[in-house]
Amino acid sequence: MFKYIFRRTIYMVPILFGVTLLTFTLFHVVGGDPAVLAAGKHATPEQIELIRQSLGLNRPLYVQYFQFLHQIFTLDFGRSWSSRQNIWTMFTQGVGPSLSLTLPAFLIAEVLTISLALLLARWRDSLFDRVTKITCLAMLSLSSLVYILWGQYVLAYKWDIFPISGWDPSWAGRWEFLGLPIVIFVLLSLGSNILFFRTVFLDEIYHDYVRTARAKGLNESGILFKHVLRNAMIPIITRVVQEMPFLILGSLLLESFFGIPGIGGLVVLAIQNADFPVIKAMTFLSAVLYMIFQLISDVLYAVVDPKIQLR
Amino acid sequence: MKEISLSSPLPWQEKSSEQKGRSLWQDALHRLAKDKVAMVSFVVIVFYLILAALSKLGIIFSNFDLVNNEIAYQSPSWEHWLGTDLFGRDVLARAAHGTVTSLTVGFAGTGLSMVIGTVLGALAGYFGGKMDEAIVWFYTTIDTVPYILLVIAFSMVIGSGLNTICLVIGLTFWVNHCRVMRAEFMKHRDREYVQSAVSLGASHLRRIFIHILPNVSHLVLINFSLGVVTAIMSEVMLSYLGLGVEPGVPSWGMMISDAKLELSRQVWWGLAGATGFMFFLVLSLILFNDALRDALDPKLKNK
Numbered sequence: 001m002f003k004y005i006f007r008r009t010i011y012m013v014p015i016l017f018g019v020t021l022l023t024f025t026l027f028h029v030v031g032g033d034p035a036v037l038a039a040g041k042h043a044t045p046e047q048i049e050l051i052r053q054s055l056g057l058n059r060p061l062y063v064q065y066f067q068f069l070h071q072i073f074t075l076d077f078g079r080s081w082s083s084r085q086n087i088w089t090m091f092t093q094g095v096g097p098s099l100s101l102t103l104p105a106f107l108i109a110e111v112l113t114i115s116l117a118l119l120l121a122r123w124r125d126s127l128f129d130r131v132t133k134i135t136c137l138a139m140l141s142l143s144s145l146v147y148i149l150w151g152q153y154v155l156a157y158k159w160d161i162f163p164i165s166g167w168d169p170s171w172a173g174r175w176e177f178l179g180l181p182i183v184i185f186v187l188l189s190l191g192s193n194i195l196f197f198r199t200v201f202l203d204e205i206y207h208d209y210v211r212t213a214r215a216k217g218l219n220e221s222g223i224l225f226k227h228v229l230r231n232a233m234i235p236i237i238t239r240v241v242q243e244m245p246f247l248i249l250g251s252l253l254l255e256s257f258f259g260i261p262g263i264g265g266l267v268v269l270a271i272q273n274a275d276f277p278v279i280k281a282m283t284f285l286s287a288v289l290y291m292i293f294q295l296i297s298d299v300l301y302a303v304v305d306p307k308i309q310l311r
Numbered sequence: 312m313k314e315i316s317l318s319s320p321l322p323w324q325e326k327s328s329e330q331k332g333r334s335l336w337q338d339a340l341h342r343l344a345k346d347k348v349a350m351v352s353f354v355v356i357v358f359y360l361i362l363a364a365l366s367k368l369g370i371i372f373s374n375f376d377l378v379n380n381e382i383a384y385q386s387p388s389w390e391h392w393l394g395t396d397l398f399g400r401d402v403l404a405r406a407a408h409g410t411v412t413s414l415t416v417g418f419a420g421t422g423l424s425m426v427i428g429t430v431l432g433a434l435a436g437y438f439g440g441k442m443d444e445a446i447v448w449f450y451t452t453i454d455t456v457p458y459i460l461l462v463i464a465f466s467m468v469i470g471s472g473l474n475t476i477c478l479v480i481g482l483t484f485w486v487n488h489c490r491v492m493r494a495e496f497m498k499h500r501d502r503e504y505v506q507s508a509v510s511l512g513a514s515h516l517r518r519i520f521i522h523i524l525p526n527v528s529h530l531v532l533i534n535f536s537l538g539v540v541t542a543i544m545s546e547v548m549l550s551y552l553g554l555g556v557e558p559g560v561p562s563w564g565m566m567i568s569d570a571k572l573e574l575s576r577q578v579w580w581g582l583a584g585a586t587g588f589m590f591f592l593v594l595s596l597i598l599f600n601d602a603l604r605d606a607l608d609p610k611l612k613n614k
Contacts, residue, residue: 018452023464031468141594143547145567146586153574245457252459253551257571271463271552283464287455 001299008298012291019287024068027280028061077281082273087281090266097167098250098262101178105185106247110240113190117197118224121205132194139191148257151184165259181254200235204228233304241297245289249282335529335607342606349602352595359592363410372404375561384578394580396569406584408561413592416476416546421538423481425488425531432492433519437500446493450486458483462545466554473556476549480542488534495527529607536600540593547589563589 035052043051052058056067071077077087120129156164162180204210205228213223250264259265263282270278302308333341343349365371379399387394393402435446453461465479499505500523508522543563549555550564551571558565563585570582 014448015451015455018448019455022452022456026464026468137597138590138594141590141597142586143544143564143567143589145547145551146582149567149570149574149582153579157574249457249460253548267460267463268552271467271554274467276467279460279464279467283456283460286457286460290455290457 001302005295005299008295012295015291016288019284020065020069020072023280023283024065026283027276028064028068031276072284078277080270080278081275082270087278090278091263091281091285094250094261094263094266095248096262097174097260098255098264099247100174101181101254101260101262102185102247102250104178105182106189106243108182109186109189109193112186113193114197114229114236117194117201118229120194120198121201121228122220122224124202124205133198136191136194139187140195144188144253147184147187148253151180151187152257155183156180165257167259167261177258177260181251181258181260185251185254196239197232197236200232201228204232207231234301237300237304238297241293241300244293244296245286248289249286339529339603339606343602346602346606348598349606352598352602355591355595356599359410359414359595362407363414366404366408367411372401372407374401375404375408376400376559384573384576387580393584394578396566396581397573402566402581402584405561405566406563406588409563409566409585409588410592412473412556412560412562413543413546413589415473416480417539417542419477420480420542420545421484421535423477424484424538425535427481428485428488428534429492429524429531431485432489433496433524435489436493436496437515437519437523439497443493446489450489453483454486459548462549463552463554466549471549471554471556473560476546476554476556479549480545484538484541488531488538491530491534492527495530496523499523499526533600533604533607536596536603540596540600543589543593543596 035048035055035057056064059067075088079086080090083090116132120132123129152164156162162183163177166177168174168177201224205224209227209231210223213227214220248263249267250260250262252264252268254260255262255265256268266278267282269275270282343353362371366375377400379395382391382395382399383397385391385395385399391401391403393406396402396405431446431450435443456464461483462479465483466475469475469479496519500518505518505522508518513522546555546562547564547567550562551568555564555568556562566581566585567589570579570585573579573581
């Protein structure tokens with residue numbers, strides 16, 4: 001097991017190198033002159049030159065690249081251009097609020113959609129199945145912005161069920177503000193989740209072991225919840241684990257709409273302020289998170305499915 | 312051994328006249344034509360294409376840029392079916408013109424990504440070896456960055472505007488398609504028909520593009536129609552983030568983003584117009600993609 005994890009970690013090195021090259025090329029080579037952007041619209045050429053020097057942009061590209069690598073290894077991504085805060089601190093402070101939105105919402109959405117998909121598989125091709133399928137497709141055809149706008153306008157503004165936006169840093173107080181974003185998060189994931197899990201279960205349902213179980217006289221629901229669900233664990237785990245990095249990164253739109261000081265809101269703010277270092281760091285960190293969870297999902301496969309051996 | 316006399320038709324020649332000589336594409340067309348949902352969604356997509364073309368040519372809804380500050384934010388009426396926006400412009404006309412923007416982003420952006428994905432996937436799958444390793448490394452790297460952040464990073468450094476959005480989507484969306492193409496080319500490169508092409512002296516490029524590509528082109532079409540949906544959705548997202556089309560260009564993304572301010576003034580028709588237009592296009596594209604997949608890949612359907 002540890003040998004496997006170690007080897008997989010080694011495999012990650014070239015990809016990690018690729019990600020550093022990608023972000024570096026994007027922001028230092030393609031991105032034009034960051035000094036002009038950082039200086040603002042009314043800067044004189046002397047001021048721009050000064051900023052260029054202070055940011056180290058007058059050095060050769062390979063020196064800048066090694067500086068970037070140094071930043072990564074020391075987890076010191078410099079400071080934000082707009083707020084002057086340390087980027088790593090911003091990131092670590094944003095994780096809490098982001099997770100307090102996404103984690104409960106994600107758990108609710110997964111349990112809800114997996115159970116619903118099992119029911120759909122149980123009564124496949126019934127009217128209930130077809131109506132739900134069409135509803136899911138229709139839900140997928142709406143932009144996520146529409147859900148947020150509708151939720152904020154109808155549920156918060158008109159019906160006054162939730163506060164429109166806001167944030168309370170204390171653990172007890174924040175739930176008041178998290179209610180609506182959580183509802184919308186769940187709504188947003190319904191369509192694609194139900195369709196995905198339904199396909200997973202339907203793929204499983206024609207296997208021989210299901211026929212055997214039926215022949216033994218087990219009832220259909222028992223087969224679904226005991227046998228099919230267990231055997232469908234691999235695609236479910238893949239999907240769940242692939243969503244994990246996004247939970248830490250938060251939700252760009254939800255956080256910026258509802259004023260939640262998480263990482264997603266941070267990114268939106270950075271885009272509006274053309275805050276290159278923040279976006280650069282977030283691009284890199286999200287890639288690292290993605291790789292870590294990829295590894296975790298590989299290890300989980302072996303835990304769930306004894307047929308898979310990690311070597 | 313059972314003897315087969317040559318005068319009677321051989322077992323594999325005993326096909327009904329209807330099935331005779333039908334290619335995969337003709338077969339698929341036949342299946343699509345029988346699929347009611349596919350036909351309806353296809354008609355809707357064609358309707359949008361015509362709407363976009365006529366709007367672009369200025370034949371219908373030519374009043375989309377007509378500013379009249381006196382009638383700002385008027386609710387729907389007989390004169391303006393979907394009301395007017397902040398500058399008194401007709402919302403229905405702007406939503407219709409938004410079709411042009413969305414379809415441009417959808418078709419041009421996805422088209423570019425299909426070209427990149429197909430070429431890289433073909434090279435990786437066909438040649439294998441070092442070439443394959445390099446291309447796989449390249450797309451794994453790009454795939455490691457979450458799509459939304461990748462699009463944001465690209466847009467931030469390249470800039471905003473309609474052409475740039477097409478470019479950004481083209482440069483970021485090709486990874487999945489490339490992976491599919493690579494697997495297909497690996498499967499096909501050792502097949503008999505390619506070997507016979509080799510013996511006829513076909514060059515590598517000829518084998519890739521003339522012999523193998525037509526046999527995997529249905530996957531390009533499926534991925535393309537799926538990509539158009541993602542591209543249209545991405546345009547809305549980018550517009551909200553301020554990385555959208557140039558100000559003044561009519562786009563559903565801009566209209567939906569503007570609704571954030573409009574809703575606080577009880578102005579709902581801008582959002583309704585853009586959402587309605589987008590909903591039917593995207594739904595038709597999704598349904599058509601589904602039907603296309605079933606029609607072109609009958610093995611999947613019979614499972």
